[in-house]
Amino acid sequence: MQAEVVFAGFGGQGVMLAGKLLAETGMVLGKEVVWLPSYGPEMRGGTANCTVIVGDEPIASPIVRNPRDVAVMNRPSLDKFCPLMRPVGVAVVNKSLITVDPDRDDITVVNVPANQIAIEAGTGRAANMVMLGAYVGATDIVPFEALVEQVKHQFVKKAKLIPVNVKCLEEGYRLGQKKRA
Amino acid sequence: MAKVLMKGNEAIAEASIRAGGLYYFGYPITPQNEVAEYLSRRMPEVGGTFLQVESEVAVSNMLYGAAGAGVRCWTTSSSPGISLMMEALSYIAAAELPCVIVNIMRTGPGLGGILPSQGDYRQAVKGGGHGDYRSIVYAPASLQEAVELMPLAFDRADRYRTPVLVLGDGMIGQMMEPVEFREHEFPPLPPKDWATDGCKGRKPNVVNSLYLDPVKEEELNRKLVAKYEEIARKEMKSDEYGTDKPYRVLLVAYGTTARICRTAIARLAEEGIGVALFRPITLFPFPAARLKELSRPAEFLLSVEMSTGQMVEDIELAVRCRKPVHFYGRQGGLVPTPEEVVDEVKRLLAGAKGGAA
Numbered sequence: 016m017q018a019e020v021v022f023a024g025f026g027g028q029g030v031m032l033a034g035k036l037l038a039e040t041g042m043v044l045g046k047e048v049v050w051l052p053s054y055g056p057e058m059r060g061g062t063a064n065c066t067v068i069v070g071d072e073p074i075a076s077p078i079v080r081n082p083r084d085v086a087v088m089n090r091p092s093l094d095k096f097c098p099l100m101r102p103v104g105v106a107v108v109n110k111s112l113i114t115v116d117p118d119r120d121d122i123t124v125v126n127v128p129a130n131q132i133a134i135e136a137g138t139g140r141a142a143n144m145v146m147l148g149a150y151v152g153a154t155d156i157v158p159f160e161a162l163v164e165q166v167k168h169q170f171v172k173k174a175k176l177i178p179v180n181v182k183c184l185e186e187g188y189r190l191g192q193k194k195r196a
Numbered sequence: 197m198a199k200v201l202m203k204g205n206e207a208i209a210e211a212s213i214r215a216g217g218l219y220y221f222g223y224p225i226t227p228q229n230e231v232a233e234y235l236s237r238r239m240p241e242v243g244g245t246f247l248q249v250e251s252e253v254a255v256s257n258m259l260y261g262a263a264g265a266g267v268r269c270w271t272t273s274s275s276p277g278i279s280l281m282m283e284a285l286s287y288i289a290a291a292e293l294p295c296v297i298v299n300i301m302r303t304g305p306g307l308g309g310i311l312p313s314q315g316d317y318r319q320a321v322k323g324g325g326h327g328d329y330r331s332i333v334y335a336p337a338s339l340q341e342a343v344e345l346m347p348l349a350f351d352r353a354d355r356y357r358t359p360v361l362v363l364g365d366g367m368i369g370q371m372m373e374p375v376e377f378r379e380h381e382f383p384p385l386p387p388k389d390w391a392t393d394g395c396k397g398r399k400p401n402v403v404n405s406l407y408l409d410p411v412k413e414e415e416l417n418r419k420l421v422a423k424y425e426e427i428a429r430k431e432m433k434s435d436e437y438g439t440d441k442p443y444r445v446l447l448v449a450y451g452t453t454a455r456i457c458r459t460a461i462a463r464l465a466e467e468g469i470g471v472a473l474f475r476p477i478t479l480f481p482f483p484a485a486r487l488k489e490l491s492r493p494a495e496f497l498l499s500v501e502m503s504t505g506q507m508v509e510d511i512e513l514a515v516r517c518r519k520p521v522h523f524y525g526r527q528g529g530l531v532p533t534p535e536e537v538v539d540e541v542k543r544l545l546a547g548a549k550g551g552a553a
């Protein structure tokens with residue numbers, strides 16, 4: 016098994032961190048992982064994305080033209096990456112900022128009002144965690160408990176941020192699971 | 197030790213510290229800045245020296261000085277920055293001093309862009325600086341391989357008293373993969389009895405690359421050639437994939453491009469097309485003998501590079517032009533995709549059939 020997911024959004028939305036947490040969780044579970052960022056003269060407000068590959072076998076190409084899944088946090092990311100997805104993939108779409116739907120009927124779409132959920136949970140900055148939770152909920156690519164552990168580990172030096180981030184993960188996960196059922 | 201998820205630049209930095217590379221001089225340039233960022237924090241913890249100096253010219257001459265004093269020193273930069281170091285690199289080779297230089301290649305020529313490239317192959321492999329010298333060149337394809345090659349690079353630099361280059365593309369620097377730092381054991385090294393580290397009680401050592409006496413200079417040239425021949429005999433490293441099954445095409449690629457080829461090979465195998473991969477790990481010495489052997493069953497070879505085909509001449513030389521050597525590559529920071537490689541292999545196979553008919 017090998018799954019590739021592109022996390023994409025504005026710079027500052029936390030897509031790089033969301034991808035890193037997924038890759039780290041996979042690594043802790045003994046899977047093969049690669050995290051490849053788009054890098055360039057990018058800044059807050061520009062576009063950013065990273066590709067995470069999780070697999071059981073050593074990962075050959077870190078470059079993926081047609082990812083299985085995407086998690087898109089803004090409209091330009093949806094326009095860019097949804098057309099590239101392989102059929103039967105999962106697209107997690109941030110409905111707080113994206114008003115359109117992916118123009119495809121061969122993929123599973125998980126609509127998540129990520130910013131809204133994060134704001135209600137205490138901080139809009141954790142919208143990336145809602146996306147990450149929803150992605151894991153919809154794919155079970157890694158066990159949710161392992162992901163939560165990794166997020167706790169990430170914020171170990173800023174422990175007061177753990178509850179809101181975990182809450183966002185859980186809310187997202189619930190929406191992802193619902194889509195699965 | 198458990199695996200950790202690290203960016204390539206950080207992994208290279210940590211591996212070098214563990215290999216005793218405790219003297220680092222650097223100047224910022226994307227896409228290798230995380231090395232300096234990491235070392236600026238880490239070097240003080242391990243009692244090493246991290247120095248950001250005023251230019252790459254200064255960096256390379258500080259390497260010359262530190263290497264002359266007998267310490268394990270190294271730097272990292274990216275293409276235009278490496279060009280600025282070439283004069284000192286030639287001096288270092290002439291003075292037979294050990295140091296390690298990592299080039300996380302970006303696009304070129306000129307100032308180019310910050311995206312991945314393999315456009316510095318010739319500069320690294322054929323010299324780069326002036327004069328009759330070579331450098332050992334390692335090309336890691338994964339972050340684990342990068343952390344394994346750094347200690348080897350330091351060891352070989354000391355063992356042969358020569359500069360060693362590690363050539364990675366922007367992806368090697370920027371991507372994250374799990375790495376495990378293992379202990380490396382090498383045979384004992386000869387003492388650095390040539391180092392200018394204080395001459396109380398002995399004759400002063402001299403580090404020099406100026407030879408006005410032609411006879412002496414020729415002696416040095418011949419000594420260096422003998423050294424490079426020894427390196428070529430002993431230090432070739434390569435990897436291969438799919439060579440245990442029948443194959444019609446042999447891909448040749450190094451670094452991350454080789455991994456893209458592996459995915460292409462898996463896709464081609466699903467269609468019943470046998471393709472194998474030869475991956476040089478040392479670019480100098482180029483593993484020509486093994487490549488020649490592996491080329492025998494192939495109808496043709498295809499070099500896949502993020503350059504305009506700089507490695508092709510070495511492949512042709514290795515196979516003595518007995519097999520056609522084709523080229524597929526992308527430039528400018530665009531990376532060949534597995535799909536593109538698949539298409540190119542099929543296109544060439546169709547063309548080959550057409551030619552035979």
